[in-house]
Amino acid sequence: MQKRVLPLGFVAATTLLATSISAQAETLTQFFQKSHIDGQICSYYFSRLYGTPDTPNASAYSLAGRLDVITAPFLTGFRVGVSFYTANSLGTQSSDPARIDKTLMGIGSSINTLGQAYLQYSQPWLTVRVGDQLINTPWLNRVGGR
Secondary structure (H helix, E strand, O other): OOOOOOOHHHHHHHHHHHHHHHHHHHHHHHHHHHOEEEEEEEEEEEEEOOOEOOEOOEEEEEEEEEEEEEOOOEOOOEEEEEEEEEEEOOOOOOOOHHHEOOOOOOOOOEEEEEEEEEEEEEEOOEEEEEEEOOOOOOOOOOOOOO
């Protein structure tokens, strides 16, 4: 029977690769821990009761939400921010389009959109943002509304 011996270089390279993968996994874990993820979920029901035989009453239901992600700083000061919006009727809309209140998502069963995306570079003396940004004031905020 012939003995096989692994070259020392192969063992060293394998150990170095395993250590590198472990360090990258730890860095990625720290990146996600320092990133900020939040959101909101809302349930809406609207109805329009016209009280006339000429105009049918209309109603609509929507389960809606927003998911916001702001990454941890990378490459010495860059961050990325993204907001995704979705609304879904969950199959509750009328089959008659005239009976659907179109102020939520129209006559479709769902609507999805990327509501915000930006790239930010920040240092103690400078902050620059490029991309779409949400208006967020006491009179026009990110919460509620149709």
